[in-house]
Amino acid sequence: xxxxxxxxxxxxxxxxxxxxxxxxxxxxxxxxxxxxxxxxxxxxxxxxxxxxxxxxxxxxxxxxxxxxxxxxxxxxxxxxxxxxxxxxxxxxxxxxxxxxxxxxxxxxxxxxxxxxxxxxxxxxxxxxxxxxxxxxxxxxxxxxxxxxxxxxxxxxxxxxxxxxxxxxxxxxxxxxxxxxxxxxxxxxxxxxxxxxxxxxxxxxxxxxxxxxxxxxxxxxxxxxxxxxxxxxxxxxxxxxxxxxxxxxxxxxxxxxxxxxxxxxxxxxxxxxxxxxxxxxxxxxxxxxxxxxxxxxxxxxxxxxxxxxxxxxxxxxxxxxxxxxxxxxxxxxxxxxxxxxxxxxxxxxxxxxxxxxxxxxxxxxxxxxxxxxxxxxxxxxxxxxxxxxxxxxxxxxxxxxxxxxxxxxxxxxxxxxxxxxxxxxxxxxxxxxxxxxxxxxxxxxxxxxxxxxxxxxxxxxxxxxxxxxxxxxxx
Numbered sequence: 001x002x003x004x005x006x007x008x009x010x011x012x013x014x015x016x017x018x019x020x021x022x023x024x025x026x027x028x029x030x031x032x033x034x035x036x037x038x039x040x041x042x043x044x045x046x047x048x049x050x051x052x053x054x055x056x057x058x059x060x061x062x063x064x065x066x067x068x069x070x071x072x073x074x075x076x077x078x079x080x081x082x083x084x085x086x087x088x089x090x091x092x093x094x095x096x097x098x099x100x101x102x103x104x105x106x107x108x109x110x111x112x113x114x115x116x117x118x119x120x121x122x123x124x125x126x127x128x129x130x131x132x133x134x135x136x137x138x139x140x141x142x143x144x145x146x147x148x149x150x151x152x153x154x155x156x157x158x159x160x161x162x163x164x165x166x167x168x169x170x171x172x173x174x175x176x177x178x179x180x181x182x183x184x185x186x187x188x189x190x191x192x193x194x195x196x197x198x199x200x201x202x203x204x205x206x207x208x209x210x211x212x213x214x215x216x217x218x219x220x221x222x223x224x225x226x227x228x229x230x231x232x233x234x235x236x237x238x239x240x241x242x243x244x245x246x247x248x249x250x251x252x253x254x255x256x257x258x259x260x261x262x263x264x265x266x267x268x269x270x271x272x273x274x275x276x277x278x279x280x281x282x283x284x285x286x287x288x289x290x291x292x293x294x295x296x297x298x299x300x301x302x303x304x305x306x307x308x309x310x311x312x313x314x315x316x317x318x319x320x321x322x323x324x325x326x327x328x329x330x331x332x333x334x335x336x337x338x339x340x341x342x343x344x345x346x347x348x349x350x351x352x353x354x355x356x357x358x359x360x361x362x363x364x365x366x367x368x369x370x371x372x373x374x375x376x377x378x379x380x381x382x383x384x385x386x387x388x389x390x391x392x393x394x395x396x397x398x399x400x401x402x403x404x405x406x407x408x409x410x411x412x413x414x415x416x417x418x419x420x421x422x423x424x425x426x427x428x429x430x431x432x433x434x435x436x437x438x439x440x441x442x443x444x445x446x447x448x449x450x451x452x453x454x455x456x457x458x459x460x461x462x463x464x465x466x467x468x469x470x471x472x473x474x
Contacts, residue, residue, distance in 0.1 A: 014040050021057070035065050042074045046081060054078045069099035073108050080111050088112050103129070103137055110144050119152045139168050139175065146178070155186055163195055166209075167202070176208045180215055192216035207236040211243045214250075223250040241270040248281065257288045276305040280312050287319050295319045310339035314346050326357055344374035348383065355387050363387050378408050385417055389452070394424040412442040416449055423456060432465060439469040 021041055024031040033041070038061035045054035058075035065071055076091035092108050099105070106129050113122035126145045130138055142165035149158035162179040169175040183192035196213035199206060214229035227250045233243040248263030264282050271278065283298035296319055302312040317332035333350040340346060351366035367384040374380060381404035388397035398421035401414050408414060415438035422431035439446060446466055449457045457463065 014044050017041060018044050033061070033064065035061070035068050035071060038065070039070060039074055042078065046078065051078060051081050055082070067098055069095040070104060072098070073104050076108050077111065080108070080115055083115060085112050085115050103133060103140065107140065107144060110148075114148055114151060119148060122148050135168075139165055139172075142168065143175075143178070146182075150182070155182075155188075158182060159188065159191060159195075166195065166199055170199070170203060171206050171208055173208055176212055180212050183212075183216060184219060187219065189216045189219035192219070205236050207233040207240055207243070210236065211240070211246070214243065214246055218246065218250060221253070223253050226250045239270055241267055244270065245278070248285075252281070252285060252288075255288075257285050261285045261289070274301075274305055276302040276309055276312070279305070280309070280315065283312070283319075284315060287315065287322070290322075292319050292323050308339055310336045310343070310346070313339065314343075314349065317349065321353060326353065329353060330357070341369075342373045344370040344377055344380060347373065348380055351387075352383065355390075360387065360391050375407060378404060378411065378414070381407075382413065382417065385421070386452070389417075389421060389424075392424075394421050397421040398425065410437070410441065412438050412445050413448055415441065416446060417452060420449060420453055420456060423459075423462065428461065432461070435462065435465055436469075439466065443469050 017037055018041055020031070021033070038057060042054050042057050042061070045051070045057060055075070055078050058071065058078055061071045062068070062075065072091045072095035076088040076095070079085075079088040079091065088108070089112055092105060092112065095108070096105050106125065110122050110125055110129075113119075113125065123145065126141050126148065130141045130145075133141065142161045146158050146161045146165065149155065149161065159182065162175075162182055165175045166179055179195070180192070183189055193213060193216045196209045196216060199209040200213065203209070210229050210233035214226040214233065217223070217226035217229060227247060230243040230247045230250065233240055234247070237243075244263055245267040248260045248267060251257075251260035251263060261282070264278065264285060268275075268278055268282065279298045279302035283295045283302065286292070286295035286298065296316065299312050299316045299319065302309055303316075306312075313332050314336035317329045317336065320326075320332060321329035330350065330353055333346060333353065336346045337343070337350060347366045347370035351363045351370060354360075354366065355363035364384065364387060367380060367387060371377075371380045371384065381400055385397045385400040385404075388394070388400060398418060401418040401421060404414050405411065405418070415434050419431045419435035419438060422428075422434060449462070449466075457466075
């Protein structure tokens with residue numbers, strides 16, 4: 001708890017320092033900064049990708065402290081970020097000429113070798129330094145070798161050293177976040193479970209390890225187990241907002257919307273800033289609880305923070321549709337599409353509601369756009385075919401199914417739907433052949449026929465064929 005407070009206080013101090021530096025710049029004046037202060041300012045700009053600012057600070061720092069090796073190394077790292085390895089090498093040599101080789105210069109040398117793709121040399125140097133340095137200095141090199149293996153594509157080796165990093169630092173949040181990032185990105189959640197369980201065995205009060213264990217269970221969609229892990233993290237640190245937020249997410253996935261709402265509200269109370277994604281989640285939860293007015297309230301708050309939050313606009317459309325406010329729903333769907341016109345879900349929602357409001361031409365247009373964006377989404381083909389079918393455009397309805405079958409060969413749902421369109425076109429033999437193939441593939445799925453057109457299904461020929469295969473499936 002104290003370490004997290006210290007991190008927050010440190011971050012605030014750095015922000016104040018950067019603000020002070022920028023104020024002097026804007027006023028055209030100069031101010032003396034210690035070497036450590038300059039390094040913090042440079043690192044701040046690097047963290048946020050403001051490399052031009054970082055470079056300018058490193059130049060100013062060396063003008064004020066011209067014989068300081070760490071500043072040459074910091075400037076070298078900025079040039080590494082800019083992919084300027086030759087300049088970085090020159091700066092590294094200057095730093096070594098002042099202070100000799102040490103841990104900091106070795107790290108910069110490793111980083112230069114990595115951007116030069118001299119992976120074997122970088123690996124050898126890191127392993128050599130791990131053997132040489134004191135135990136408390138090894139984590140720095142575990143980070144470096146993990147990053148190297150990530151770039152190199154040696155993911156098993158990367159996990160090995162991330163595990164060493166976690167065990168050597170125990171409750172260091174950066175180490176655990178870096179490890180969780182790897183686990184999520186590479187879908188190594190089972191490995192994560194084993195790692196974090198072992199960490200917990202060493203220290204059962206490591207709330208960060210419990211939290212990461214919960215995240216690993218979430219990655220495998222084991223939401224009940226995730227909730228158990230998050231509950232331990234919260235028991236150890238009752239105001240640990242990340243685990244409270246993830247508990248909300250897990251409950252949401254389980255359909256426990258009331259419980260999810262409790263956790264989301266607690267997370268909001270603990271959050272130190274307005275979070276549009278949290279407001280979105282609150283809105284989505286209220287939507288599932290049919291609290292439509294409250295859903296709108298929170299979605300408005302999300303949109304106030306981010307006026308380009310297309311998911312929030314789309315969800316606002318769903319809420320208004322559920323309330324029966326069709327014009328508003330179409331308007332919000334349309335706004336979401338303007339922000340992301342290649343989102344098949346947005347296009348499909350707008351198309352479906354357009355069809356329901358007797359605007360079939362628009363519906364067809366937007367279903368076609370959705371299919372163009374996501375041709376592997378079979379549901380979109382089915383919806384477009386249904387649209388044509390209900391308009392009694394049976395040729396078009398069948399053509400859509402036929403095209404879909406080129407992608408989803410012998411998909412039984414498509415076969416059943418296609419047989420109906422053929423029947424309506426009077427192509428009875430072709431209809432029976434397609435229906436026979438569907439029934440022999442998956443008899444139980446024939447219920448889709450009744451959902452589409454019960455009157456046609458009740459026709460003697462179709463029911464006779466269905467009953468024939470019913471007897472075979474008894």
